[in-house]
Amino acid sequence: MEEAIKSAFKFEKYNILRSVINRKSDQTPKSLQIGFEPKGTHFKEDNRFELSLGVRIEDEGENLLIEVDASATYILEGEVSEKMLKTFFYLNAPAILFPYIRAYIATLTTLSGMAPINLPTLNLTQLAPQLEKNTHWV
Secondary structure (H helix, E strand, O other): OOOOOOOOEEEEEEEEEEEEEEEOOOOOOOOEEEEEEEEEEEEOOOOEEEEEEEEEEEEOOOOEEEEEEEEEEEEEOOOOOHHHHHHHHHHHHHHHHHHHHHHHHHHHHHHOOOOOOOOOOOOOHHHHHHHHHOEEEO
């Protein structure tokens, strides 16, 4: 049996920093718009990347607003090329964090007495340019 290759990029932890649900009606929304606000910090000396991901969900009739701000910490092990860093930071980091946010929103909406909001699985590669622009290197 072949030995698995360990990744140089490891997900360490995540935290939900803030969450808000505003409802004006008990009706289940027909369509939702989802927006993202990604920010990152690369702590070069610690080989650590911290992602902040804000998610905003609204329905067309403005009867529902959900906002969740989350953060995640990733650790880099060993030497990694700049191209690989960009792939890890800007493509992989949001994709790793988003399923936790999806599960949190489904649970939060269910426990608040409404039908669960089950967000679809999303390809977040379109966030890469915005995240790269909003990443600080320390």
